[in-house]
Amino acid sequence: MAESDQQAGNHEPSPSTADQQPRKGPRGQVIIFSNWCKGCHICVEFCPTQVLAFNPEDDRPVVVKPEKCTACHWCDTHCPDLAILVKRLE
Amino acid sequence: MTIRLMQGNEALGWGAIAAGCRFFAGYPITPSTEIAEMLSRELPRCGGKFIQMEDEIASLAAVIGASVGGLKSMTATSGPGFSLMQEHIGYAAMTEIPCVVVNVQRLGPSTGQPTSASQGDVMQARWGTHGDHPIIAICPTSVRQSFDLAVTAFNFSEQYRTPVILLLDEVIGHMREPVELPEFNTVKHVERTGTDVPAEWYKPYGDSISDVPPMASFGEGYRYHITGLFHDPMGYPTQRLDEIDPWIERVHRKIQRNLNDIIMVEEDGIQETGVIVVAYGASARSARHAVKMARQRRHKVGMLSLLTIWPFAEEAIDRISRTAKRIVVPEMNLGQLALEVERVAGKRKVVRVNRANGEMVTPQMILNAIEGR
Amino acid sequence: MSQERHTAHEYLRPTKKFPNVWCSGCGIGIVMGALIRAIDRIGLDKDEVALVSGIGCTGRMPVYMDFNTMHTTHGRALAFATGLKFARPDLKVITIMGDGDAMAIGGNHFIHAARRNIDLTAIVVNNFIYGMTGGQYSPTTPMNARASTAPFGTIEPPMPICELAIAAGASFVARSTIYHAVELDKFIERAILKKGFSLIEAVGYCHTTFGRLNKLGTPVDMMKRLKENSASLSEAEKLTPEERENRIVHGVLRDVDQPEYTDLYNQLVERAMELKSQEGRRSGGAR
Numbered sequence: 240m241a242e243s244d245q246q247a248g249n250h251e252p253s254p255s256t257a258d259q260q261p262r263k264g265p266r267g268q269v270i271i272f273s274n275w276c277k278g279c280h281i282c283v284e285f286c287p288t289q290v291l292a293f294n295p296e297d298d299r300p301v302v303v304k305p306e307k308c309t310a311c312h313w314c315d316t317h318c319p320d321l322a323i324l325v326k327r328l329e
Numbered sequence: 330m331t332i333r334l335m336q337g338n339e340a341l342g343w344g345a346i347a348a349g350c351r352f353f354a355g356y357p358i359t360p361s362t363e364i365a366e367m368l369s370r371e372l373p374r375c376g377g378k379f380i381q382m383e384d385e386i387a388s389l390a391a392v393i394g395a396s397v398g399g400l401k402s403m404t405a406t407s408g409p410g411f412s413l414m415q416e417h418i419g420y421a422a423m424t425e426i427p428c429v430v431v432n433v434q435r436l437g438p439s440t441g442q443p444t445s446a447s448q449g450d451v452m453q454a455r456w457g458t459h460g461d462h463p464i465i466a467i468c469p470t471s472v473r474q475s476f477d478l479a480v481t482a483f484n485f486s487e488q489y490r491t492p493v494i495l496l497l498d499e500v501i502g503h504m505r506e507p508v509e510l511p512e513f514n515t516v517k518h519v520e521r522t523g524t525d526v527p528a529e530w531y532k533p534y535g536d537s538i539s540d541v542p543p544m545a546s547f548g549e550g551y552r553y554h555i556t557g558l559f560h561d562p563m564g565y566p567t568q569r570l571d572e573i574d575p576w577i578e579r580v581h582r583k584i585q586r587n588l589n590d591i592i593m594v595e596e597d598g599i600q601e602t603g604v605i606v607v608a609y610g611a612s613a614r615s616a617r618h619a620v621k622m623a624r625q626r627r628h629k630v631g632m633l634s635l636l637t638i639w640p641f642a643e644e645a646i647d648r649i650s651r652t653a654k655r656i657v658v659p660e661m662n663l664g665q666l667a668l669e670v671e672r673v674a675g676k677r678k679v680v681r682v683n684r685a686n687g688e689m690v691t692p693q694m695i696l697n698a699i700e701g702r
Numbered sequence: 703m704s705q706e707r708h709t710a711h712e713y714l715r716p717t718k719k720f721p722n723v724w725c726s727g728c729g730i731g732i733v734m735g736a737l738i739r740a741i742d743r744i745g746l747d748k749d750e751v752a753l754v755s756g757i758g759c760t761g762r763m764p765v766y767m768d769f770n771t772m773h774t775t776h777g778r779a780l781a782f783a784t785g786l787k788f789a790r791p792d793l794k795v796i797t798i799m800g801d802g803d804a805m806a807i808g809g810n811h812f813i814h815a816a817r818r819n820i821d822l823t824a825i826v827v828n829n830f831i832y833g834m835t836g837g838q839y840s841p842t843t844p845m846n847a848r849a850s851t852a853p854f855g856t857i858e859p860p861m862p863i864c865e866l867a868i869a870a871g872a873s874f875v876a877r878s879t880i881y882h883a884v885e886l887d888k889f890i891e892r893a894i895l896k897k898g899f900s901l902i903e904a905v906g907y908c909h910t911t912f913g914r915l916n917k918l919g920t921p922v923d924m925m926k927r928l929k930e931n932s933a934s935l936s937e938a939e940k941l942t943p944e945e946r947e948n949r950i951v952h953g954v955l956r957d958v959d960q961p962e963y964t965d966l967y968n969q970l971v972e973r974a975m976e977l978k979s980q981e982g983r984r985s986g987g988a989r
Contacts, residue, residue, distance in 0.1 A: 270706045275720050279727030284922045316739070316883040317925075319731030320721050321710040352789055373974035378788055378967065383814040387781035390774065390811075394754070394785025397772060398793070402785070420775055547752050547770035547786065548793050554715075554765050556773035563717060565765060566773075 267310030267325040273299045275322035282314035282323055290314075332509045337475045337501045338363035338405075340508060341431065342371065344479025345403055347513040349520075350429070351377035352402040354391035356384055356410060359443040360499040361433040364405040385410035389417040392428050397555065399546030401483055405431035407499075408441065411450055412457070419458030420557045421492040425534070425542065425580070427521055429482045431495045433502040434610075434661075436687040445687025446499035448610050451665040454494045455639050461577070463584040465591055466494040466639040470613040472506040478636065484519040485591060489583055490541050496638060498661065500611035500689060524551065534576070535562040540583035584640060593636035594645050603629030604699045605653040607646065607670055609638060612659045612690050619659075619695035630699055641669045650674030657682060657698045659690040713738045713748070715768045723762055727921025729880035729906030733827050734763050736887035736904070737796070743891055752795045754783040756803035758834045759908075760827040763798050777807030780815040783822050791821070791964040794894060801828040802840035805861045809841070816870035816899050820963035823893045823900045826863055829908040837911025848915045863903045868956050873898030875956040879905040881928040882952055889954065898962045905950050 269290060278298040283291045288307035291300045291314070300323070302308075308325065315325045335343075342364050345353075353368040355361075365381065372379040378395070382388040385406050392402040406414060411432045421428050434450050436442040450457075454466040465485050469478040478495060486493040524531055524543035533553040534542050545551035554564040559576065561567045584591065597620070599605055604623075608616035613634045623630045633649060635642055646669075650656065656674055658667040659682040667681045682698045684690045714720070724730050741751060753764035757776035764771035770793070774782045779797045787795040804812050804826045815822060831849060832838040839849035841861040848855060867875045874896040878886040886904055893900035907913060907924040918924055928950070935953035938946050 272706075272708070275722075277721055277726035279921045281727060281922055281925055285925065312884070315708070316735060316887075317732055317880070318735070319724065319726075319728050319921075321708055321714070321731065321735055322721070324706060324708045326706075352785070354785055370974075373967075373971045374978050376971075380784070380788060382781065382784070383810055386778060387784070387811055387814070390778045390781035391785030391788070394772075394782035394787075395789035396785075398786045398789035400789045402789075416775055417778075546790075547772075548749055548790055550749050552748060552768055552770050554771045554773070556765070557775060558773065565718065 265306045265308040265328060267308040267327055269302045269305065269308055269314065270324045270326065271300055271302070272322040272324070273297070275320045276300065277320050279319060281317055281319070285313055285317065287311060287313065332507050334505050335472055335508050336363060336503060336505050337469070337472045337497060338433065338503065339367050340472045340476040340510070341479045341495070341497070341502075342367035343510055344476035345429070345483065346371060346375060346377075347476070347516040348401065348480040348483035348518045350401045350403050350483060351375070352392065352395040352400040353377070353404065354380045354382050354388045354395070354402070355404045355406065356382055356388050358385075358407045358410045360435055360502050361405045361407050361431060363502070364431060364433070385413040386417065389414045389421075389428070389430065393417060393421055393426050396426050396428050397547050399549075401427070401487065403429040403431065403483075405433065407433050407435045407443070408437040408450055409439070411453065415453075415457040418464070418492050418494075419460060419462060422458070422462040422464065422580075423557050424555050425490040425544075426492075426555070427486040427490055427544075428492050429479075429486055429495055430492055431497065433497040433499060435499050436685075442687045444499065446611055446661055446689065447685065447687065448498055448612065448661040449665070449685060450496065451638060451660075451662065452668075454496055463491070463581050464494065464639050465489070465491055465584065465637070466496050467593065467636055468496040468609045468638050469501055469636070470610060470634060471501070472504065473508045474636070475501060476508070476510055480516055480518060481593070484517070487521040488519045488541070489587065490521065490544060491584070494639075496610065498611050500614075528552070532562040533564045534560060540579050540586065588640060588644075591637060592640060592642050592645070594642050595634040595636065596631070597634075598631035599633055599649050600631070600652065602652045602654060603631075604655045604657060605631045605633060605649050606657045606659065606695060606699065607633045607635065607666075608659050609635040609666065610661075612661060615690050615692045616659055616695055618692040619699060622692060622696050623699045628699060635666075638666065643673055646670055646673045650678060653678065655680055655701070657695060659683075659695050659698070661685065661690060709742055710735060710738050713741065713768055714766055718766055722766060724759060725910045727909060728759070729829065730760055730763060730827055732880040732883050733825065733886065733904045733906065734766065736883055737825065737890055738767070739887040740890035740894060743887075744894060746794055746894075750792065750794055752786060752793045753798060754779045754786065754795060755798040756800065756808060758800035758803050758832065760798055760800035761803065777803050778811060779803070780808065780811040780822065780824060784815060784818070784820055787820055787822055788964060788967070794823075796823045796825065796894065798825050798827070800833070801826060801830060801842040801863070802832045805841040805863060813866070813870045816867050816872040816901065818963045819871055819873055819899045819960050821897055821899070823890070823902070825890065825902045825904060827904045827906055828863060829906045829912065831908050831912040833908040833911050837908070837915055843912070847912070850911070850915065864901065864955050867901040871899070871960070872901050872956065873958055873960050874900035874954070876901070876954040877903040877905065877950070878952045879928050879932055879950060881925055881932065885952065892954070892957075896957070898960055905952070
């Protein structure tokens with residue numbers, strides 16, 4: 240996705256309306272319920288913007304690129320343990 | 330109510346309705362089909378539901394599902410269907426869901442002889458389903474008793490949260506006798522004990538003074554779990570011995586402590602020290618006649634009719650075995666109830682009079698045994 | 703301590719042990735999430751929802767959810783559900799079964815529940831194996847695949863779940879996969895709202911048994927395979943028959959309006975009561 244190439248504050252000002260302007264920053268906040276997670280790696284492997292990575296020490300996912308979250312909800316609709324939640328940020 | 334000539338199966342159906350049965354799911358099988366046909370006509374007329382399922386296994390499953398929904402529910406079948414229903418009898422015993430299973434016994438094994446009578450499912454009623462479980466099985470000897478014991482079956486089932494087997498045989502099911510049924514609003518019926526605690530307090534299998542946990546129906550506001558796995562007081566599956574053992578004890582105790590209520594016998598001259606005939610179902614009719622003939626010949630003979638087959642009338646048999654010289658047990662099988670009588674009274678005292686070919690045990694056969702021939 | 707709450711937290715039983723009992727990466731949890739989202743979106747009252755399940759890994763789903771839940775015998779969930787729904791048409795009754803439970807031992811009840819068109823939603827989680835008992839082949843195991851009771855490969859063609867439901871008369875039939883989890887919850891929502899017998903085939907995988915015996919890798923590998931081997935209805939139309947046979951075609955396969963069983967029974971009762979009063983009138987009022 241194009242967003243991964245953007246950096247906050249570096250885009251050209253444009254005459255388009257606010258919702259056509261690319262948004263700065265993350266669209267979602269990822270919350271992980273580690274106690275329920277069984278470490279299947281599905282969220283990490285399938286996140287379209289690689290927000291998550293695996294922490295080998297406790298075998299649980301951690302958010303490594305929070306700014307990349309687009310709130311696509313792939314992870315929280317596909318977690319077999321209901322151990323991850325994406326909150327839409329306004 | 331007027332006196333009517335009525336078939337045993339039909340009287341049973343009326344007894345169910347009088348007891349408050351409002352759900353029947355079944356599958357046609359001789360000689361029980363008249364029960365289904367009767368209820369297919371009468372249940373829609375009294376606010377009840379009737380469905381013919383695709384087989385007997387589904388029938389008892391639907392009955393259990395309807396009972397969980399809050400309706401008093403029943404199915405009716407014969408030997409081959411009863412064999413199919415065993416898994417769900419065990420399920421109802423494990424989950425303590427009230428239901429009545431009518432078995433109008435016919436000659437077996439297997440397809441056997443569908444239009445001939447037998448009492449060959451006595452042991453199956455006790456042990457047909459796997460695992461240690463208590464069961465109640467009751468057995469009428471007349472058309473009027475088919476009505477009365479249908480009511481009793483529902484009452485036991487709801488009171489003790491247990492499946493109850495109503496054992497008829499083809500003779501009782503198909504015979505016709507003049508009966509005067511009571512007004513239905515005079516029939517005493519028992520409702521299952523419900524609960525009124527706040528929902529979050531409800532434990533579907535929790536401790537209770539009576540050993541019978543109060544039962545909420547689905548949709549009342551108590552959302553709980555039912556499973557055939559061993560479960561804890563919340564109904565959740567468990568493998569803990571400290572939850573499994575208490576359950577086993579409680580479920581057996583809930584029947585054992587109520588034997589005075591559950592075991593029904595009819596005694597006739599059993600203080601006699603001569604011969605006592607112990608009989609049930611259609612064989613009790615032959616036995617009554619044989620006892621009458623024997624008394625005309627001046628024999629000292631008494632009779633114990635068992636209306637409750639399971640739990641076994643241990644105390645009554647033990648009592649008569651102390652004074653009687655001989656105990657005659659006529660059955661349309663090769664000696665299934667006799668095994669229990671022998672266990673309690675001793676083999677030496679017990680004379681079996683058996684017929685397992687579809688024919689009734691005759692009064693003459695029983696008289697011969699009374700006379701020691 | 704996190705104060706965050708997942709939508710799922712509103713619908714799960716806080717008295718149950720979590721994490722859930724399924725293997726790490728198992729799709730059954732994904733189906734549970736989809737079911738919860740569907741129920742949440744419809745806005746059903748928890749007391750009006752009843753879940754009835756069979757035996758197997760999938761059958762362990764209802765206990766986790768805060769509804770009226772019933773875990774029954776192998777293959778017979780639809781029969782129990784039929785009794786419950788018929789006795790209580792006011793309840794929304796959803797059955798949850800695996801492929802072995804619904805298609806093998808439960809095949810007969812599946813056909814008849816669909817035929818009766820009683821208002822039930824049947825969710826069949828198809829992972830192509832008997833997972834709970836260690837990986838024996840089921841009626842949906844693909845031909846030539848390995849299983850613990852098919853060490854030389856299966857020789858039975860798989861049962862077409864959706865086609866069978868359609869042939870038997872179901873009103874709503876849809877297939878989706880755990881990869882298409884959002885489509886799945888939309889189909890479940892439609893199925894629950896549909897009056898009549900609705901079937902959802904939710905295709906998953908069992909990496910622990912089927913995956914291991916057929917060397918298909920981790921849950922992530924099997925999820926990728928699901929993605930690659932699926933085809934939507936429109937995509938499938940563009941494939942050759944040979945190509946289509948090897949794909950999991952997902953979409954709504956049937957959606958028709960038909961008379962529903964409990965409605966027909968109500969009409970039957972009206973007829974019965976009318977006949978009864980006619981008989982009463984004919985016999986001069988006394989009965």
